[in-house]
Amino acid sequence: MKIYHNQLMQTLQRNFIPVWLVFGDEPWQKNNSLTTIKSYAKSQGFDEIIRFSSDSSFDWQQLLDEYQSMSLFASLRIIELELSSGKIGDAGSKVMLELIDKLRQDAADGQQNQDVIFIIHGDKLDTATVNRKWFKGLSQLGCYLPLYDIDAKALPRWLNNQARELQLNLTPDLNSLLIELFEGNLPALEQELQKLSILFGSNVIDLAQAEQLVIKQAKFNPFQILDALLQGNLKKCIAMLDQLQQEGTAATQLVWLFHKELNQIYTMLNQLEQGVALNDLYKQYRIWDKRKPIYQHALSNIKLAHVKLALTRLADIDLTSKTTTEFNAFILLADLCITLYHGDKTKQFALDYH
Structure with a gap:
């Protein structure tokens, strides 16, 4: 299954998903997605997180071993894997395919393991990697969340959504100023909105009140x-x-x-x-x-x-x-x-x- 960032919470609340694939280069969406998935999982009792990183010396067999082992600390676990590259090599592909077979077999036997969630994330993937057998198999078992840059056209909608969540009441002039100053730097814009929320609450914030507080942190490539x-x-x-x-x-x-x-x-x-x-x-x-x-x-x-x-x-x-x-x-x-x-x-x- 493939979804987009704005569908994340709705998808989390729908049913149990054993595999999450989060890939992209936009830092705010990546951090927000991983935090949201982990926070929701924690609310469902997933208190233990086991983290791996696929560096050059990574032993891929650890993923299978961890999935099949009994936890000493909690009954519900998150296994998190950060891929340094989408090109995982023969060893990685072999273990991923074995893991897919194990997950499918457990589901077919009516013993789907709902005690473990996999979160696998990394940078933007190329088309060839997305079409690999191991990636397609994991996508079918779980949820693929590709993260795309929020461009100038989509930024106003993003800003309105964030302001609504924080119960901020921004005037149109201030909206325009924030977009101009922070385009290309969503993490800084989110921090600025958080600051305005602390200072003004739900009161109307106009341009004159805010322009002395905001700092120009737009970043462009x-x-x-x-x-x-x-x-x-x-x-x-x-x-x-x-x-x-x-x-x-x-x-x-x-x-x-x-x-x-x-x-x-x-x-x-x-x-x-x-x-x-x-x-x-x-x-x-x-x-x-x-x-x-x-x-x-x-x-x-x-x-x-x-x-x-x-x-x-x-x-x-x-x-x-x-x-x-x-x-x-x-x-x-x-x-x-x-x-x-x-x-x-x-x-x-x-x-x-x-």
Whole structure:
């Protein structure tokens, strides 16, 4: 069974689930999911947690031994396994398949062991791992909870849900401020909401009351800049560049990412001019359904000549960042973002980067 984070509590309350698979890179959802599962299990009497971590020296047989052993401390146990990688090797696959057979046999014999819950978690899994026999078998026996990033579109709904749980009464202006300041850093935003809950309770909190209390802790990764750029949100691109510069991100890392993305956009625009269908391009470049609107906006609003100009300037930025400290590469990258949509205006500025 596969569910999403917002279905977790409802699923927990429905019936006993012997295996939980929690995988993804978004830290708030991962921590919240694991805490929720363990807290609910504890309320049902699962007081003992046995923890394993699959490092290079891990003995996989311990999982089977622990499942079949009698606890010395509690009758109800949680066996927690953190996977350092979804690639568990032959030894791990063999034990997982044996464990699946044992769980299935116990259920078929009418002796399903409801004294043990497995919680297996780790980073985001690739498609190949999700389709492995051992992972499919565990998913069929239990519940797979993939954790996806909460993007800017979904963040307002997340914020409203959290405010409702904390009985916070936020004005629309304050909602907008919190989203702007904490996008990309849900753990910090949750802490800020907790703080507002302590200070204001259920009273209405307006912008003036809160703006002196909140601290700008938004965190962005370089890939989010590319999304904002493809969506044409230049103000957000520049804000992200500023934030990454303050965090010490290397400009050369961004140059490489921009070059890869702009080259792809340039090639796609060329193919569109040659009559290639947009859906065929999505298949060729493996554009996920969720990202198709982003690329559709970019391909509809970016001119081929502007991409060519942007690539020329990017080559100058790359050379400058490696040969001199006289210029701020992040300012030049901001110029690059503007050029992509307004190259007809920026081309008149013959910036001498050298």
